[in-house]
Amino acid sequence: MNAISASATGNMGETRRAPFALIVAGILLAVVLGLTGEPSKSAKFAISPVDSNINLGSISLPVGVVGLICGALTVALGAYALTLLPRRMPPWILRTAFGLIAVAFLVWAAAGNSLNLSSLAEASVVGALPLLLGALAGVLCERSGVINIAIEGQFLFGAFAASVAASALGLWVGLVAGSVAGGLIGAILAYLAVRYAADQVIVGFVLNLLALGLTSFLFTQVIVPNQEAFGSPPTFSPIDIPVLSELPIVGPALFDQNVILYIAIAILVATQLMLSRSRWGLRTRAVGESPEAAQSAGIDVLRLRTRNVIAGGLIAGLAGVFLTIGSVGAFTPNISSGKGFIALAVLIFGRWSPGGSLLAALLFGFAEAVESALSVVGSPIPPELLQMFPYLVTLVVVAGLVGRARPPAADGKPFIP
Amino acid sequence: MTALALVLAFAIGAVIIAVSNEVVLEAWGNFGNEPLRAVEASFEAVGEAYGALFEGALFDPGAASVTEFFAPISETAVAATPLIASGLAVTLAFRSGLFNIGGEGQAILGAAASAYVGFHFGLPPVIHLFAALLAATLAGAAWGFVPGYLKVRTGAHEVITTIMLNYVAGLLVVYLLTMKAFERVGRSAGISPLVAGNARLPELFGGGLRVNAGLILVLCLAWVVWWLLFRTTLGYGLRAVGQNRKAARSGGIDVGATVIGAMSISGALAGLAGACTMLGTDFALSSETAAGLGFAGISVALLGRATVKGTVAAGFLFGALQAGSIQMQAATGTSADLVTVIEALIVLTIAAPLLMARVFRLRAGDAGVSTTSGGWSA
Numbered sequence: 001m002n003a004i005s006a007s008a009t010g011n012m013g014e015t016r017r018a019p020f021a022l023i024v025a026g027i028l029l030a031v032v033l034g035l036t037g038e039p040s041k042s043a044k045f046a047i048s049p050v051d052s053n054i055n056l057g058s059i060s061l062p063v064g065v066v067g068l069i070c071g072a073l074t075v076a077l078g079a080y081a082l083t084l085l086p087r088r089m090p091p092w093i094l095r096t097a098f099g100l101i102a103v104a105f106l107v108w109a110a111a112g113n114s115l116n117l118s119s120l121a122e123a124s125v126v127g128a129l130p131l132l133l134g135a136l137a138g139v140l141c142e143r144s145g146v147i148n149i150a151i152e153g154q155f156l157f158g159a160f161a162a163s164v165a166a167s168a169l170g171l172w173v174g175l176v177a178g179s180v181a182g183g184l185i186g187a188i189l190a191y192l193a194v195r196y197a198a199d200q201v202i203v204g205f206v207l208n209l210l211a212l213g214l215t216s217f218l219f220t221q222v223i224v225p226n227q228e229a230f231g232s233p234p235t236f237s238p239i240d241i242p243v244l245s246e247l248p249i250v251g252p253a254l255f256d257q258n259v260i261l262y263i264a265i266a267i268l269v270a271t272q273l274m275l276s277r278s279r280w281g282l283r284t285r286a287v288g289e290s291p292e293a294a295q296s297a298g299i300d301v302l303r304l305r306t307r308n309v310i311a312g313g314l315i316a317g318l319a320g321v322f323l324t325i326g327s328v329g330a331f332t333p334n335i336s337s338g339k340g341f342i343a344l345a346v347l348i349f350g351r352w353s354p355g356g357s358l359l360a361a362l363l364f365g366f367a368e369a370v371e372s373a374l375s376v377v378g379s380p381i382p383p384e385l386l387q388m389f390p391y392l393v394t395l396v397v398v399a400g401l402v403g404r405a406r407p408p409a410a411d412g413k414p415f416i417p
Numbered sequence: 418m419t420a421l422a423l424v425l426a427f428a429i430g431a432v433i434i435a436v437s438n439e440v441v442l443e444a445w446g447n448f449g450n451e452p453l454r455a456v457e458a459s460f461e462a463v464g465e466a467y468g469a470l471f472e473g474a475l476f477d478p479g480a481a482s483v484t485e486f487f488a489p490i491s492e493t494a495v496a497a498t499p500l501i502a503s504g505l506a507v508t509l510a511f512r513s514g515l516f517n518i519g520g521e522g523q524a525i526l527g528a529a530a531s532a533y534v535g536f537h538f539g540l541p542p543v544i545h546l547f548a549a550l551l552a553a554t555l556a557g558a559a560w561g562f563v564p565g566y567l568k569v570r571t572g573a574h575e576v577i578t579t580i581m582l583n584y585v586a587g588l589l590v591v592y593l594l595t596m597k598a599f600e601r602v603g604r605s606a607g608i609s610p611l612v613a614g615n616a617r618l619p620e621l622f623g624g625g626l627r628v629n630a631g632l633i634l635v636l637c638l639a640w641v642v643w644w645l646l647f648r649t650t651l652g653y654g655l656r657a658v659g660q661n662r663k664a665a666r667s668g669g670i671d672v673g674a675t676v677i678g679a680m681s682i683s684g685a686l687a688g689l690a691g692a693c694t695m696l697g698t699d700f701a702l703s704s705e706t707a708a709g710l711g712f713a714g715i716s717v718a719l720l721g722r723a724t725v726k727g728t729v730a731a732g733f734l735f736g737a738l739q740a741g742s743i744q745m746q747a748a749t750g751t752s753a754d755l756v757t758v759i760e761a762l763i764v765l766t767i768a769a770p771l772l773m774a775r776v777f778r779l780r781a782g783d784a785g786v787s788t789t790s791g792g793w794s795a
């Protein structure tokens with residue numbers, strides 16, 4: 001990851017600076033939220049789902065107290081990290097500190113308002129779902145050594161195809177069509193970047209451009225003049241699992257969603273298991289780390305990469321399906337609005353693993369959910385700046401400020417057998 | 418090679434026009450009865466669309482006056498002006514081994530900065546224009562510096578950081594437009610006051626032709642970029658880092674500083690691209706300002722094979738396509754998005770020279786685009 005400035009002295013300096021930075025951040029947090037501003041105001045968090053019969057009431061958190069506690073804990077974490085010197089700070093410390101800061105920030109931003117935690121959890125899962133599918137697509141591609149920048153284009157193509165096919169031929173045809181549309185872009189990427197060793201990032205970028213142009217063009221030419229035929233495709237309705245869906249917090253998020261969530265969970269479990277336990281998984285990792293060695297062991301590198309990239313496209317296309325017939329229904333130009341790129345950041349933050357991608361996707365989904373919940377109830381931060389939040393989180397994540405990750409060794413390098 | 422890519426892209430574009438045209442589809446549905454009519458309808462639809470594209474881009478044979486005759490070519494130059502600057506930004510980054518996808522955000526902020534200087538201050542002629550251009554240069558450079566710095570210090574790949582900064586820049590402009598300083602008297606929020614006359618790029622010919630001094634500016638910029646890359650120590654460093662980082666380091670070049678410098682200069686060029694639209698044609702900041710300019714610049718640079726001359730030529734070609742697409746949409750109702758598709762197809766065929774070589778049975782040596790990215794750690 002750090003090819004340019006990797007020098008021993010630089011890393012030593014960073015090791016020593018990090019604990020102090022935590023202590024300073026903790027003090028700032030405690031002072032700013034705990035003592036100045038409006039510490040006596042509190043944010044209310046309702047626990048039970050909105051339409052549930054069980055009512056667990058709500059918790060009310062005063063900004064000042066939360067600020068002081070989170071600040072003090074952050075300082076404590078920093079102090080603990082100091083005692084560990086000169087060893088490197090373990091990554092969990094920074095992650096916990098970020099969590100504390102996020103909680104304090106959330107309470108401050110929601111001060112004087114009431115948020116429903118069950119709704120927040122549901123919005124987080126809904127926001128995380130396309131990111132998770134995109135990141136899983138990325139896992140398949142990148143663990144075998146192919147960078148897939150075209151996830152965004154696969155989302156768009158999948159979303160368009162699903163919306164049109166579902167209008168004409170029914171929901172399930174729409175689902176298959178959307179997935180296949182993503183796979184088609186994957187196939188083009190594989191054809192150009194794997195078979196013909198063209199630059200992966202450039203091909204991926206141009207495929208995004210192609211998908212954006214083509215779907216926008218077809219939207220104006222085909223969907224707009226035929227509103228009654230294509231304007232309102234059917235959508236998958238949520239599968240309400242009795243009792244479970246009324247559970248506080250996780251109920252609506254996990255047990256009142258449509259089929260795509262359950263497909264995504266199945267894909268997640270399957271990739272996680274197969275990547276570590278199956279012959280295919282071992283080969284994929286071998287090809288991603290050292291294609292030369294894999295080839296001498298008798299693996300057809302290009303064929304494996306091609307298959308993985310196409311499979312990744314099928315999964316990314318499914319995320320596109322979710323964006324149209326899995327939620328709003330109708331396709332609008334650029335409906336993915338950069339989610340495919342955030343999925344890439346999720347992949348990196350999740351350290352190129354399915355399980356890590358799940359956690360990272362949930363974090364991003366949560367950031368998005370908080371952003372939209374706050375813009376509804378109103379908060380001290382202007383909405384445009386709130387909307388920057390997920391992108392800034394991505395920036396921080398890829399800058400490795402929350403622990404550094406190592407990509408597969410042969411990631412992005414064309415292989416010529 | 419490039420010509421083949423063009424022909425192929427336009428051929429696929431023609432198919433897309435035909436299959437998305439209702440009249441054509443109806444005619445094909447009636448193929449059994451009138452097979453010739455279907456083919457005829459296809460050619461009619463494609464011919465009309467491409468005809469309008471041509472008339473909007475080069476010249477209108479039915480023009481009533483000299484100005485009307487030259488209006489399309491003037492519009493092509495107007496569209497090409499920011500594209501060339503934006504393409505130069507990407508070309509310079511490519512030469513330094515970097516993929517700057519952040520032209521979008523850099524151009525938007527460049528446009529915003531030049532707009533602010535343009536409407537907020539009252540300066541004498543020439544000075545005002547240069548002040549606005551300088552503001553755009555600095556804003557773009559700052560937005561290019563950040564990903565450069567992050568790459569060198571933390572190893573964050575510029576492809577992701579620049580994409581994120583694009584979104585941040587877009588939202589930042591929307592936020593700025595809600596502020597008092599950017600409010601136009603008598604208008605609801607969403608559009609800034611008009612840039613003062615002194616800060617505008619003067620029209621070259623007047624008389625309704627919009628082609629302006631921005632064209633001269635970007636052609637000068639092209640020369641400056643060429644001079645910088647091939648006649649200066651800095652440019653030698655940029656190219657050395659672009660070709661082989663390890664070798665450059667052993668050669669005594671400060672790779673980190675060069676990467677940051679390259680991203681900053683690239684950002685400055687993109688910022689100037691934004692200024693060209695703002696001070697040349699738009700004159701007021703809105704959330705739509707400079708949208709798509711940075712991405713188009715990437716296509717331009719790729720088609721130009723990351724050479725200065727090629728970038729200028731590609732800028733004119735894509736400028737012609739853009740100017741023509743507006744006419745095509747107005748005259749035939751074919752969505753201007755078709756041009757994005759054609760551009761992407763052109764670049765896709767350029768990006769895969771080996772494939773083109775196989776399709777058209779050329780020698781592989783005829784093609785060649787430099788591979789710039791070598792993975793996340795590059």
